[in-house]
């Protein structure tokens with residue numbers, strides 16, 4: 654499937670799943686804005702170079718997605734630099750490994766500002782840009798298996814992903830009259846920096862050697878291997894392309910066989 658003259662913005666695209674999504678959308682024919690925190694600029698510029706090597710236009714945009722003004726500015730910059738705006742992927746997010754009884758007010762506020770508020774800001778900014786440009790568009794956000802089932806030690810993270818699912822379902826209904834679809838992808842265990850952190854934090858809690866917690870979780874995956882960013886990007890490619898024009902408000906599990914709707 655290829656698209657013509659379409660522009661996508663992917664947040665948290667300096668590494669991991671976001672980088673995989675940005676490269677896949679470039680392969681699909683999108684010009685892509687790569688948004689990430691300032692400290693990730695070198696990595697983000699590397700992703701820009703990879704996209705340009707695929708023959709597409711790209712730009713790096715510094716943005717802290719917990720800040721509404723940053724997300725609005727990122728959308729404006731993407732549209733201005735790349736000549737349009739059609740898809741936003743609210744991918745950026747953080748994990749938090751903590752027994753519920755130990756979660757602090759700052760920790761809870763931080764994970765919701767980054768994982769949840771960012772999705773609201775992305776929905777608002779994208780919908781406003783689509784309206785300004787006189788067309789509909791596609792809004793895609795990062796959920797998780799943790800949006801379907803709450804996981805112990807990941808309670809705040811799970812709650813944040815349940816919230817992404819709720820906003821996806823509600824926004825889909827509110828924005829349908831504007832020709833905007835709103836969907837989310839729900840990966841399982843993806844081999845990125847996020848799981849390196851989760852594995853290390855679990856080791857501190859349960860004393861297992863580094864890598865053991867990850868291995869034990871991967872051993873429970875029906876398809877028998879860890880997920881890759883490219884596995885996730887295939888689902889986002891579907892949601893970003895015309896084949897999903899009649900799909901909205903959905904959270905699609907792409908977990909190799911862990912949870913079953």
Ligand SMILES: NC(=O)c1ccc[n+]([C@@H]2O[C@H](COP(=O)([O-])OP(=O)(O)OC[C@H]3O[C@@H](n4cnc5c(N)ncnc54)[C@H](O)[C@@H]3O)[C@@H](O)[C@H]2O)c1
Pocket residue numbers: 664665666667668669670671688689690693716717718719744745746747748767795796797798839840841842843844845846847848
């Ligand atoms: N890794 C997994 O197993 C997994 C599973 C399900 C869902 N997810 C979700 O997929 C998304 C990407 O995860 P990943 O594994 O690639 O994580 P990662 O930690 O490898 O990368 C996250 C990226 O987001 C960026 N980021 C973090 N906070 C930001 C902020 N405030 N503003 C802008 N950018 C910010 C980071 O700089 C980084 O580039 C997240 O929303 C995560 O919750 C991951």
Ligand SMILES: CC(=O)[C@H](C)O
Pocket residue numbers: 748796797798799804807840841842843847
């Ligand atoms: C990090 C994530 O969303 C799942 C729990 O692996």
